[in-house]
Amino acid sequence: MRRLASAPNLLIATLWADTLRAAGIEARVFSRYLSSIAGEIPPHEAEPAVWVLDEADFERARRLLHELRSPPRLPEWICSGCGERHPAQFAACWNCGAARSP
Numbered sequence: 109m110r111r112l113a114s115a116p117n118l119l120i121a122t123l124w125a126d127t128l129r130a131a132g133i134e135a136r137v138f139s140r141y142l143s144s145i146a147g148e149i150p151p152h153e154a155e156p157a158v159w160v161l162d163e164a165d166f167e168r169a170r171r172l173l174h175e176l177r178s179p180p181r182l183p184e185w186i187c188s189g190c191g192e193r194h195p196a197q198f199a200a201c202w203n204c205g206a207a208r209s210p
């Protein structure tokens with residue numbers, strides 16, 4: 109059994125473990141009930157941690173978790189008015205003010 113990562117809270121730890129299990133990796137959340145005594149022990153000890161039961165799954169689990177933690181990358185768009193490139197979250201061109209073109 110190997111510790112994969114600590115999560116900021118139990119909800120996220122459970123989500124990670126569920127996602128790993130859905131991918132066929134046996135995972136458990138520990139430190140489940142420690143948050144009630146946070147303050148008496150170092151904070152990182154109180155955080156729930158996800159553990160992978162089978163060492164052989166560890167690398168795959170680590171990659172899956174990495175994907176889970178990084179937001180999906182949306183494609184850039186290019187303004188039809190001036191050719192400026194924009195990250196996906198912008199709805200209008202900051203350069204010429206044109207609305208985003210599909």
Ligand SMILES: [Zn+2]
Pocket residue numbers: 187188189190191192201202203204205206
């Ligand atoms: Zn533009």
